[in-house]
Amino acid sequence: MxxxxxxxxxxxxxxxxxxxxxxxxxxxxxxxxxxxEIVSSESVVRVDGHRSIAFRTDPPLPEEVWxxxxxxxxxxxxxxxxxxxxVWVGPNHLTDTIVNETEQRLTLMENELQNQQNxxxxxxxxxxxxxxxQTGRPVA
Numbered sequence: 435m436x437x438x439x440x441x442x443x444x445x446x447x448x449x450x451x452x453x454x455x456x457x458x459x460x461x462x463x464x465x466x467x468x469x470x471e472i473v474s475s476e477s478v479v480r481v482d483g484h485r486s487i488a489f490r491t492d493p494p495l496p497e498e499v500w501x502x503x504x505x506x507x508x509x510x511x512x513x514x515x516x517x518x519x520x521v522w523v524g525p526n527h528l529t530d531t532i533v534n535e536t537e538q539r540l541t542l543m544e545n546e547l548q549n550q551q552n553x554x555x556x557x558x559x560x561x562x563x564x565x566x567x568q569t570g571r572p573v574a
Contacts, residue, residue: 467499467540468492469520469533476519486514487522489533494518495540502543508536 469489476488500515512524513536520536522528562573 467495467537467544469537473519476516476521485523485526487528488516488519489522491518491520491540495520496544498547499540499543502547503540506539506543508539508543 468491470492471490473488473490478484478486495515495518497515503509503513512522512532514521514523524532559573565571566573
């Protein structure tokens with residue numbers, strides 16, 4: 435597993451948590467989010483019909499990607515996050531199509547966060563370059 439860790443990159447006003455692999459890569463260079471395996475020890479199947487199936491993702495699911503996934507309404511009442519795991523709590527008919535669509539949506543959320551970070555970095559650099567030109571002082 436690649437094991438991509440999250441880090442906090444800072445723009446001029448506040449910290450924006452972004453997965454570390456996104457910090458310097460161009461959009462499209464990132465590998466897509468993958469749902470790789472079922473984690474038996476964290477999955478629950480009871481006789482009363484309750485089921486929650488835990489999946490490992492590669493990279494581990496960053497909190498900021500999960501929040502964006504939830505904000506856009508993609509998870510409905512079907513998915514939960516438990517630590518780094520993605521947990522299916524929907525009906526019994528989970529299919530490969532649903533898992534593949536979820537991977538695509540998580541990747542989209544990750545890319546949107548990358549775009550936001552790129553815009554913030556570009557805006558900051560342009561402003562610092564402008565002030566540097568105006569003051570005759572280099573940007574360090």
